[in-house]
Amino acid sequence: MSWPEDLGSVHAVRPLWASAWRRFRRNKMAMAGLAFLVALVVAAVLAPWITRYGPTEGIEGAYRQPPSWAHPFGTDKIGRDVFSRVVYGARVSLRIGFASTVISVVIGLLFGAVAGFFGGLVDTLIMRLTDVFLAIPYIVLAIAIAAVAGRSEHSIIVVLGLTGWLGLARIVRASFLSLKQLEYVEAARAMGYSRARIMFRHILPNAGQPVIVYSTVLIGGVILSEAALSYLGVGPQAPTPAWGLMVSEGKGDLARSAHLLLLPGGAICLTVLAFMLVGDGLRDALDPKLI
Amino acid sequence: MFRYIVRRILLIIPTIFLALSFLFALFFVLPGDPATLMAGGANRIVDPGVVERINERYGLDDPLLVQFGDYWKRTLQWDLGESFQNRRSVNDILGDKAVNSVRLAIWATLIEVVFGISIGLLSAMRRYSISDKLTTVVTAVASAVPVFVLGFLLQYAFAVQPHKHGWPDWMRLRTQGIGPNTWTLFFIPTGQTWRYLVLPAVVLAAGSTALAARMTRGSMLEVLGADYMRTARAKGLDGHQAVWHHGLRNAMLPVVTLIGIDFGLVIGAAVLTEKTFSWPGLGSEIADSVISRDLPVTMGLTLVVVLAFTVVNLVVDVSYAWLDPRIRLGQDRNS
Numbered sequence: 001m002s003w004p005e006d007l008g009s010v011h012a013v014r015p016l017w018a019s020a021w022r023r024f025r026r027n028k029m030a031m032a033g034l035a036f037l038v039a040l041v042v043a044a045v046l047a048p049w050i051t052r053y054g055p056t057e058g059i060e061g062a063y064r065q066p067p068s069w070a071h072p073f074g075t076d077k078i079g080r081d082v083f084s085r086v087v088y089g090a091r092v093s094l095r096i097g098f099a100s101t102v103i104s105v106v107i108g109l110l111f112g113a114v115a116g117f118f119g120g121l122v123d124t125l126i127m128r129l130t131d132v133f134l135a136i137p138y139i140v141l142a143i144a145i146a147a148v149a150g151r152s153e154h155s156i157i158v159v160l161g162l163t164g165w166l167g168l169a170r171i172v173r174a175s176f177l178s179l180k181q182l183e184y185v186e187a188a189r190a191m192g193y194s195r196a197r198i199m200f201r202h203i204l205p206n207a208g209q210p211v212i213v214y215s216t217v218l219i220g221g222v223i224l225s226e227a228a229l230s231y232l233g234v235g236p237q238a239p240t241p242a243w244g245l246m247v248s249e250g251k252g253d254l255a256r257s258a259h260l261l262l263l264p265g266g267a268i269c270l271t272v273l274a275f276m277l278v279g280d281g282l283r284d285a286l287d288p289k290l291i
Numbered sequence: 292m293f294r295y296i297v298r299r300i301l302l303i304i305p306t307i308f309l310a311l312s313f314l315f316a317l318f319f320v321l322p323g324d325p326a327t328l329m330a331g332g333a334n335r336i337v338d339p340g341v342v343e344r345i346n347e348r349y350g351l352d353d354p355l356l357v358q359f360g361d362y363w364k365r366t367l368q369w370d371l372g373e374s375f376q377n378r379r380s381v382n383d384i385l386g387d388k389a390v391n392s393v394r395l396a397i398w399a400t401l402i403e404v405v406f407g408i409s410i411g412l413l414s415a416m417r418r419y420s421i422s423d424k425l426t427t428v429v430t431a432v433a434s435a436v437p438v439f440v441l442g443f444l445l446q447y448a449f450a451v452q453p454h455k456h457g458w459p460d461w462m463r464l465r466t467q468g469i470g471p472n473t474w475t476l477f478f479i480p481t482g483q484t485w486r487y488l489v490l491p492a493v494v495l496a497a498g499s500t501a502l503a504a505r506m507t508r509g510s511m512l513e514v515l516g517a518d519y520m521r522t523a524r525a526k527g528l529d530g531h532q533a534v535w536h537h538g539l540r541n542a543m544l545p546v547v548t549l550i551g552i553d554f555g556l557v558i559g560a561a562v563l564t565e566k567t568f569s570w571p572g573l574g575s576e577i578a579d580s581v582i583s584r585d586l587p588v589t590m591g592l593t594l595v596v597v598l599a600f601t602v603v604n605l606v607v608d609v610s611y612a613w614l615d616p617r618i619r620l621g622q623d624r625n626s
Contacts, residue, residue: 128309132313143581144581228438247443265440265443273431273435
């Protein structure tokens with residue numbers, strides 16, 4: 001009973017991914033972004049082995065030191081090693097970025113798939129719901145939910161996960177609207193498959209490419225939003241080494257020790273940029289029509 | 292066309308109602324008792340009698356549905372209530388802060404339109420030149436840098452450094468507040484006010500300028516390759532005439548949509564910009580009021596932002612439908 005899918009995976013799916021990877025590899029900017037992200041993930045995983053100090057450990061007598069061999073990123077006003085904090089901060093940012101993007105993708109896929117597949121009243125209701133949430137400025141919503149849920153990493157993940165699915169739902173809905181009219185869906189219906197099976201086993205894999213591209217860019221957006229919420233004082237609490245929080249803590253020392261602000265700020269910027277470049281590269285690689 | 296506009300307006304009324312009702316319910320479950328806050332703050336011991344009188348005055352002990360009904364009754368009469376913190380009327384706060392935000396937004400929009408579109412056009416017409424590549428890199432970085440990091444970077448370059456090196460005073464920009472706050476014709480700064488305006492306006496504009504440049508470049512490249520452009524050249528127009536008379540109008544269509552899509556982003560950027568430069572506008576006031584749980588201020592100011600957002604989107608959609616008949620006809624068929 002399962003031979004049509006096996007055929008699909010052997011003859012269509014693998015060559016697509018292989019040729020996409022070939023196209024992606026030719027894109028220098030995207031490869032640079034990917035290399036940076038791989039390095040960042042490795043650094044985050046190996047944080048205890050590549051840093052000499054703990055992220056919250058104060059070093060006696062070393063306050064506000066500029067970058068040096070002993071402290072490549074300098075030290076902050078209570079003598080913590082900024083390099084350690086930035087490396088451990090990558091763990092915080094990546095955890096929040098991936099976890100809340102997963103939440104957004106799950107919600108966006110479900111709502112988008114249901115709206116696009118069933119159409120009619122269900123579709124109208126779901127699209128009106130996204131309109132309502134789009135009308136609320138996301139930053140007000142995020143600050144409000146963060147205030148309800150309390151200041152912690154988990155509540156930030158929930159906040160950003162619950163506010164990030166709107167665009168995804170629209171993209172998935174658009175794909176489902178056009179895909180459900182194709183012959184292979186009709187064939188699946190004729191074979192008596194359940195609607196859930198048709199939606200998630202037959203249509204979803206073909207609607208996956210824009211979702212992959214959008215989610216990659218979304219991770220960068222989430223990291224940017226997390227930094228903004230930390231900066232506004234509704235993100236993770238001190239002494240968590242969150243990059244946005246470090247920028248916020250460093251702003252008072254801008255005149256004397258600009259590195260306290262510029263280094264974590266640069267880390268946010270590079271990470272977001274890398275996700276955007278990889279997202280752009282994936283879009284070009286997965287959509288051969290453009291080339 | 293008329294039917295399309297009427298239907299769009301009827302659709303945004305429930306959207307606004309549901310959005311604000313959702314926020315109201317959300318703030319209702321916020322921890323932290325507003326009466327205690329007003330009576331002296333969460334960390335001090337307050338007289339229970341005072342708390343009771345405050346609860347009575349603002350109806351804070353009423354059930355959710357009663358408060359909800361009162362809220363809508365007042366709001367429909369454009370009475371936005373008074374601040375829990377300093378008892379100022381929210382209508383007054385709104386009047387004060389909104390003008391400052393609008394002035395900042397006007398300048399940011401001017402920067403976005405002038406620089407974003409012209410940079411995008413130049414890039415598209417000299418594709419793969421050094422300046423085009425530079426534009427691609429700069430716009431990518433500008434969309435990735437957090438608003439507040441860019442703000443501090445510019446403060447460092449244009450205020451801290453000049454101060455350190457003793458530059459003459461007329462070369463220094465200001466980084467905090469709005470200064471003497473004097474204007475002519477509503478939006479042209481006079482006296483020293485411009486020194487306070489330059490940095491926040493540039494920072495607020497940065498993200499959307501980069502986006503506008505990218506969009507303009509992309510859509511202009513698409514237009515330049517279209518058949519009707521070849522026709523325009525074939526009938527004897529030179530390159531510039533073809534671009535100006537035939538290309539530009541079509542290339543601008545997607546950029547118009549950007550204004551609507553972009554608005555939510557601009558509001559987020561405005562909150563961060565105003566906080567970073569202590570600009571006394573709506574954005575920083577909303578953020579402060581949410582954090583200090585000043586419910587009437589948050590709800591009143593958010594109402595205005597939600598209204599502005601839906602109206603901007605309405606105008607964009609309607610003008611788009613007017614420019615492109617396929618949209619309104621397609622909508623008519625669906626309903």
